[in-house]
Amino acid sequence: MSEHSANPSAAAATGRSRAVKAVIPAAGLATRFLPATKAVPKELLPVVDRPVLQYIVEEAAHAGIGDILLITGRGKTSMVDHFDRRPDLEERLAEKPDLLAAVKRTEELAAIYTCRQPEQLGLGHAVGYAESHVGDEPFAVMLGDEFVNLSEPLLPAMLELQARTGGVVLAFFEIDPSETKRYGIASVEPAEAELTDIGEVVKVTGMVEKPSPEEAPSNLAVLGRYVLPGKIFDAIRRTQPGSGGEIQLTDAMELLRAEGTPVHAIVYRGTRYDTGMPLGYLQTVVQIAAEREDLGSEFRKWLTEFVNSDASGGRDT
DSSP states (O other), rough: TTTTOOHHHHHHTTTOOOOOOOEEEOOOOOOOGGGGGEEEEEEEEOEEEHHHHHHHHHHHHTTTEEEEEEEEOEEEEEHHHSSSSSSSHHHHHHTTTHHHHHHHHHHHOOOEEEEOOSSOOOOHHHHTHHHHHHSSEEEEEEEETEEEEEOOOOOOHHHHHHHHSEEEEEEEEEEGGGGGGGEEEEEEEEEGGGGGGGOOOOOEEEEEEEEOOOOOOOEEEEEEEEEOOTTTTHHHHHHOOGGSSSSOHHHHHHHHHHHTTOOOEEEOSSSSOSSSSSHHHHHHHHHHHHHHHTTTHHHHHHHHHHHHHHTTSOOOO
16 A cells, blocks of 8 residues: 555545545646647647556546546647547457557546636636536646656545645645755645644645745645645635736635645655656656556667667767
8 A cells, every 4th residue: 555545434534525526727838849739739748658648637537536627728629539439449449459448448537528718827717717617525636747656646645635624735746955946835844643644744834936945945846736625716716816927826725825724735755757848758758668568678778778879979870
């Protein structure tokens, strides 16, 4: 059992329900990947033989979430198509059971719903569009460009923590202090003793967006996973444009915290894959390919030879 696994009976004792829906904001233009993302959503860029978005939906399904709302934008209907049935393709794959099973798996992971965000005015603005689908219940928000290794799950512990506290639950990971300018950084204090059985839990006392190393309150950076109470939608409506003139989810969460809503976080020490920038995307592809049972051995051998030949001044011609 993972160190982040939780005891579901403890949440039941509080009388609160666990989140069973997830929202994936995926309306962005992905300008860092142009021109590749001019016609293909960044969320569908392949990591070996599965798109990034499928890894994220699999992460949600693995945590018991079977209802996914995609917040989409113009030109992104292919994200929904990926999880739809393809009877014509299934017919052609009738004699290739492994491929057929892989294709059908995308249809069976979760119920996929969509809502269009007409303008990209911040993460808080995007999440606000989920209100009619989510209602007053707690829900998860999973950013569309990072995911974790399923053998080191994160979301189950976050769902358990939110069910116990009824508040906002975040996920943090440790970074080198020199990298604080790239992330939202949290100030924290020890969590209540009754929560420590869930995992490495901290109580959040504040967050600073992209501080310098000298001004950073810690080296704990925000990972793209949130579990939020339904009252976040009212907070979003009351949140004024912030950084970049956009409605920031961080500001809405801070408003709830200032009004007494508890904010906690899980410090995640498993494997995190970040595909939000070209370098991270390439690193993710290489890492997952190297770990695959069907590809890893041969790929690692080739990669070693390639790196060694490059270090020696180039390959033979």
